[in-house]
Amino acid sequence: MKKLDKRLLGLIKHTKGQFIAIAVVVAVGLMIYMSMSSAAINLQDTLDDYYQLTNFADIFVQVVKIPEKDIPQLLSKYDFLDIEDRIVLDAPMITEDENERATIRIVSITDEDRINSLYYVKGNPIRDKDHDVVLVEQFARARGIDVGDSIKFQLNGRQYKMNVRGIAASPEYIYLIENEQNMLPDESKFGVVFVSKEFAQQSSGLIGSGNEVVIRLKDGQDHSVVEKDIEKGFEKYGLKRIIRRENQLSNRMISEELTQLRNASGSVPILFLCIAGTVLIMMISRMVKKDRASIGVLKALGYKSSQIIVHYTKYALSAGFLGVLAGTILGALIAGGMTKIYIDFFNIPILKINFYMIYVAWSVLFTGIFCGFSGIFGAKGILKIMPAESMRPEAPKSGKRIWLENIKFLWRRLSFSWKLIIKNALRNKKRMAFVLFGVILTCSLMVATLNLVNSTISIFDEHFSEFQKMDYNINFNTPLNKNVTKEISHIADIEHIEPKIEFPFEMRFGLRKKIVNIIGINRDTRFYDFRNLQGDKTYVSVKGLLITENLAKEMGASKGDTIRLHSFIPDRKDIYIQVADIITQGLGMNAYMEIDHMADSLLDEQLVTGVYLDSKDSELVSKLISADHISTIQSTQDMMDVFQEFMGLTIMSIGIIVVMAGILGFSIVYNATIVSLGEREMEFSSMRVLGFTKNEIFSVVLRENMIITIAGIILGIPFGHVMGRALGNMYSNEIYTLKITGSLKTDILACIFTLIFIALSQLATFRKITKLNFLMALKNRIS
Amino acid sequence: MNTVLRVQNLSKHYEMGEITVRALEDASFDLYEGEFIVILGPSGSGKSTLLNIIGGMDTPSSGKVYLRDEEITDFNEKRLTEYRRNKVGFVFQFYNIMANLTARENVELATEICKTPLDIDRIMEDVGLSERKNHFPSQLSGGEQQRVAIARAVAKNPEILLCDEPTGALDYTTGVTILSLLRKVNKEFNMTVVVITHNAAIADMADRVIKMRSGQIIDIKTNQKPIDPERIEW
Incomplete structure (x- = not known):
């Protein structure tokens, strides 16, 4: 091993805390990149395979009535790949608890089951056309219904009791929601029952007809041209609505999730790598300053500046590649689990998980570029070091009055220790700006995230208690x-x-x-x-x-x-x-x-x-179910209950973001503080010799950081509100509109979280001060 | 003369790999009130180790150090800090003053924490910095920076002023002015001053000279007629 590399190992060992902190930032970033990118591609592949397997429709057309005899003509007229008519009706389910409200969507299927074909997870297809049904998997699971059980519903004033012959997943109901107003799935309150076409026609009165058409297009058929043709050609059937696959509710929800996943997998890691890079630049430039005499000696021995720059760049790259190693391994492990969670959440019965080496390659490349650049940029000070000069003690840094000293009336009132603290805090502008950036970033991420939660809660709260008030x-x-x-x-x-x-x-x-x-x-x-x-x-x-x-x-x-x-x-x-x-x-x-x-x-x-x-009538639902022509009964309370359940998941994902923000903040503040401590070792040693206790010195550093933290929080809160609004716009869609409004409560909570993470980094500072060997620091002026 | 500090059979040994370094071996002497002592010896003679122990910055392997009647070698970390805060002042070869504080603020840094500080403005005047007290270290020469360091140590009103090679980083002329200043402090405040140096010429200005070699005191000599610092040459 070359001696410079051996020195590098020593350097890493000596700064292991900072080295690991940087590696963690890189690792977290790449873990997110690896896991989200892989999960997105796994999910997309699984979805594509599932749609292919089940022949998922390209276009859904809702009409008042369409005779089934017209279907073959339409197929040839518009040159579709395939077309099927069907009946889709919503009906109240009759349960043992008379007051329970549950809606079922009755969807007719044929023996051929060509388009949107079912994926049977249990049981068999319909045999007895008048009495057999197939139940959508989520609903059966939520209500504990099994093959062989029966279900009852009310349709057109008549009660039907049907046998559950099969349980199946449907590509149309991957995300089981009733309509746009019911954004959250309540799998026990809304289900889909697949019945024979014959039964659907008889029970609905649509003999020989359907009220919906599903279409598969040929490759290369222009969807918008087809849509226009349908608009004209289907008018006579009482055209209600044309829904393209991309707008189909369940598919749209999953597509939106995929888009968000892809966006996050692209932007979040860049943020982490940028931060790791900035920490590295700061750290290496300080390291070079501290190692001035050693670098002078190396130059005196005949080492080229470029060799020494490479030496320090290797430090940055080592931290980065340690991060790559940890991040990609963890990311790959998480990706599988994450894909599975998504696939379970969206109820896709097939699972396709692959390991994508390309993301490892990208991780190595990105990290190499970011860390390599940071190393070179941070070490550029090496070029200026002259061997002879470097071995003489450094001249004191130029001291300047700070702007606050000009406000004499205020400055005079400050105690000496506060003057010292403020001067120190404002002394190194780059370092202060960096710590300030760390605190602003942490605080604003916390504010934005908590505001996002708050707004998600208030969407439902306001919608169901202020905007619409019916029971x-x-x-x-x-x-x-x-x-x-x-x-x-x-x-x-x-x-x-x-x-x-x-x-x-x-x-x-x-x-x-x-x-x-x-x-x-x-x-x-x-x-x-x-x-x-x-x-x-x-x-x-x-x-x-x-x-x-x-x-x-x-x-x-x-x-x-x-x-x-x-x-x-x-x-x-x-x-x-x-x-x-x-x-x-x-x-x-x-x-x-x-x-x-x-x-x-x-x-x-x-x-x-x-x-x-x-109504406060406790038997309302049972009374209404028995009434004619009632299709669905939605209670606001049910919607609210579903929301409560959904919030558990949301809070978990918000928690992850809070921890991520904390890691970033901790890493920035910890590294900046440790670098600062290294630079100020002599200053603190002098203070120790003067008789300052460790606690007094820590209190000076703590108060310095508190000034920056308070400034960071003050700036971070409004920045967080802006960030929150941007996130709100990003996440809003036609199903929900996130209006991000801040509140004192979320601001205070964000401040508390920020302070906790900053306090953790201060503990590390305290440890470092406790271990400070002031005699060595005063003696050894050469590192 | 009253004894300020008593050193009894002081030794300091430490391990360096497989070798035991005997930095200090069985040193004993007394320091008297108002005395100007020079501890003289070459590099590695143990003089800095001795200074560090009597200054409460290091602990001995054996032996005792008493300040008046208190045994400081028995002190815990907290009491050693108290001791450094109120009883001793340090002056180093490389000044070690804060770059972002003015000369006066550097002195204030020390007086802030001690019990019986001296008047800062008077000290600044005594060290010849009253005109430059609002300057930052980067605006001061090496000699002036060392004056700030002396003022900072003296302003705490310590019983003993410990100076480790105070002229080591200075040219001859400036070195002499610093020595004069130390003598002035010694006389004016009746403060016990201990200077450690390898420069034998400085010994001529001391009341007593403790010579060291290889961790041992080899001679303690009283100067009958200490010379004026201005007359020292090296």
Whole structure:
């Protein structure tokens, strides 16, 4: 081993704490990179294989009614790869607990089961077409239903008891949610029941017809051209909605998760590597300064500057590659587990886990570049060291008055020790800036993360307690006369009831178009509290539409703009309507209208599609289930309960971010403090000789760091709010809008977390001061 | 004369690999109040080890050191710190003053923590720095920096001033002025001053000279007529 390399080992041993801290930062960054990138690609591959295996549809078309005899013609007319009609209906499930609300979606399947074919995990396909069903896996698992059990539901006023013949996973319900309003899966309250087409047609009254079409396209078929063709060609079937695969709810949720995973796997490691690089630059430049005399000796012996720079760069690279080793191994281990968690969460029955060497190669390359550059940049001071000069004691650094001294009235009031502390804190601007950066980063990450949690909680809280206040949201399986409201009032003990119309329309504005549910409600509704962007109360009126903020953004529409509404009901002309106001809404993307105005202009008069109601009747659900035409009963309380469960997962992932932020903050502050201690060894030794105790010296350093910490926290909080808002925008989508608002509580909590991590790094400082050999420091002026 | 410090059979041995280094061997002597002592010896003679032990910065392998009636070799870490804080002052070859504090603030750093500090402005005047007391070390010459170090040590009003090669890093002229200053401090404050040096010429200004070689005291000599520092030549 070359002697310089031996010296390198000594250097690493001597600075092992800092060396490990840097390696940990690199390792955490690469672990995230490796695990998230691998998980993303594993998940994508698994998903692609699963979709391929199950022949997942490219396009879903919802219609009022389509005769099955027309299907072969459509196949040849549009040259699709495959097409199937089916019936999809929502119905209330009948459970042993009469007051329990559970909705099931009845989906018809054929013997061929060609498109969206089921992946059987248990049991067999349907044999007895009138009595057998196949249950979606998540629902069966959540409710403890097994093959051979029976389930009951109510459809068109009739009760059905069916045998569960099989349990299967469906590519359409990887993420089992009912609709956009119910973002979180509640697997025991919403399930999918696959029935024979014959049964579905008989029980729904759609004999010889379907109400939905699923299509597979040929390779190279342009989706948007096909969509336009369907718009025209399916109008006669009462076209309601065309959903492309990318917009299919379950697929969209998983795609969004994949996008976030890919984004995070790209950006987070860069942040960690940048920080490791900056720590290395600072550390090596200080090391070179400290080793001035040794470097002078090496130069005097005939070593070239480049050889010595390489020597110090090797230090940076060693720390980096130790990080690569740990990070990639841990990352690869975590990737498998992480993919499995995702696949379980999304209920994909097949699993494909591979180890991707390419990510190891990228890790080595990235780390080599970052650490190599940091090493060279940090060691560039070597070029300036002259051998003869380096062996003489260094001239004292130039001292300067600090700006605070000019504020005489304040400066005079400070005790000497505080003057000393403030001067020291402000003495080395680069070091102070670095520690300050560390504290700002830690604090802002904590603030942003906690605000994100807060906002996620408040989305649900505000949506279900402030924005919409009904106890139950009831949907009919077919539009009914408004008088049904009165009938329902008589069925159960109801405090308040209001009719509603909820119907999908295609909204067009300029070149943009979007299919959204428009909800018609009473002008004086008690169940909604609409607030415009200024926070003022607003109401539905005959003047026009209230549209949600995210919808306005998506359409590029503003208040006062006229929007074209295209109805999916056959023979309806498009109507033009003004945007009366833009409202804030945390969950979902909707438009609201005054109910009578909506009925007059968009539908048939006096028709409603459901009701909202408040009731304390303990038997409400059982009473409603037995009523005709009830399709779904959603209770707000159920939604809130699901949310509580979901929060457990969220808090865990937030915890990981908090720990990550802490590691970064700890590493920065610890390294900066240790480097500073190394530089100030002589100063502290002199203080010890003067009679300062270890605690007094620690108190000086602690107070110096506290000044920077307080400044860092003061700057970190607003920065965290900005970061939080950016994260909020990044994570918002048409399903939910994250409005990040800070609170004193989260700020205080973030401060506490930041202080804990900074305090940990200060413990290391205390240890170092305790071990300080002041005699050696005063004697040895050459390292 | 009153005895300020008593050194009894002091030894310091330490291991260096497989070899036991006998840095100090059975040293005994007394220091008297107001005395100017020079401990003279070549490199490795044990003079710095001796100074470190009597200054409460190191502990002996055997032997005892008394300050007045208190045995400092028996002190724990806390009491040694107290001892350094209130009873002794140090001056080093390389000044060791804080770069970011002015000359006056460097002295204040010491007076902040001790029980009976002297008036800083008077000390600054005595060391000849009253005009430059607001300058930073980088604005001062080597001699001036050493004056700051002396002022810092003296301002604590210690019983003994311990100086380790105080002229080692200075040119002849500046060295002589520093020695004059130490003598002045010795006379004016009746402070016991111990200077350790390898420079035999300095011995002529001492009241007593302790000569050391290979860790042992080989001679203790009283100067009948100590000469004025200005007359020393080397």
